[in-house]
Amino acid sequence: MEDQETDSRQDAITRAASDAYFAADSSVMRLAEAHGAEIRERPVWPGSFSKTRYAEPLAGIRAAQTVRRSADRVAGDYVRHARVEGIGWREIGGALGLAEDGQRTGYDLAVVAYEQVTGEPDVFREVSFHYSCPACGQGISDRGPYESHPEDNERGHAEDCTRLAADVAAWQAQQDAEDAEWEAWTRQGNLTEAEADAAGAEKHAAAPAEDAEFETEAG
Ligand SMILES: [Zn+2]
Numbered sequence: 062m063e064d065q066e067t068d069s070r071q072d073a074i075t076r077a078a079s080d081a082y083f084a085a086d087s088s089v090m091r092l093a094e095a096h097g098a099e100i101r102e103r104p105v106w107p108g109s110f111s112k113t114r115y116a117e118p119l120a121g122i123r124a125a126q127t128v129r130r131s132a133d134r135v136a137g138d139y140v141r142h143a144r145v146e147g148i149g150w151r152e153i154g155g156a157l158g159l160a161e162d163g164q165r166t167g168y169d170l171a172v173v174a175y176e177q178v179t180g181e182p183d184v185f186r187e188v189s190f191h192y193s194c195p196a197c198g199q200g201i202s203d204r205g206p207y208e209s210h211p212e213d214n215e216r217g218h219a220e221d222c223t224r225l226a227a228d229v230a231a232w233q234a235q236q237d238a239e240d241a242e243w244e245a246w247t248r249q250g251n252l253t254e255a256e257a258d259a260a261g262a263e264k265h266a267a268a269p270a271e272d273a274e275f276e277t278e279a280g
Pocket residue numbers: 194195196197198199217218219222223224225
């Protein structure tokens with residue numbers, strides 16, 4: 062029974078994938094024809110009765126680029142759906158097939174995904190990705206997964222937004238877990254007391270300094 066289900070699922074996937082190919086092919090022909098390209102025919106193989114129809118080849122190649130960009134736009138629409146649903150950039154990166162790239166370059170997969178979608182940040186342009194938060198109804202400016210604290214990465218949530226509150230709580234829980242792990246590690250005698258104090262001070266100095274810098278920028 063299970064095998065049959067797997068088989069029919071597999072058939073449906075194969076059919077849908079081949080439909081996608083034919084849909085793309087017919088879009089290319091429509092576009093090429095709209096540009097005034099000639100539609101041609103030739104036997105599928107020499108001597109064959111069945112014929113294949115195609116646009117003038119160079120017009121077809123150009124039209125296929127438009128279809129490719131359209132598919133990218135559809136993917137972009139789905140990235141927005143994902144962000145609205147609260148799916149993170151790391152998972153989006155996995156779905157975009159960027160996981161291997163991330164491993165190869167040593168980059169954070171979430172950052173690779175964000176930059177693929179928005180373009181890399183540069184000094185001339187503040188990059189940001191916009192979507193509407195379903196919890197508070199506000200337009201969110203998603204500044205990318207560069208910072209640790211959710212409030213540094215997403216701007217625009219209402220003060221009482223439940224989704225932002227949940228993200229902040231999850232962030233705090235992770236911080237607490239890391240702090241506990243750190244304390245357990247130093248207590249095991251991996252560092253002398255003086256070393257632990259110095260390293261701890263350094264660890265805790267980093268985050269608030271960034272926040273302070275940001276506050277000045279924003280204020
Ligand atoms: Zn919100």
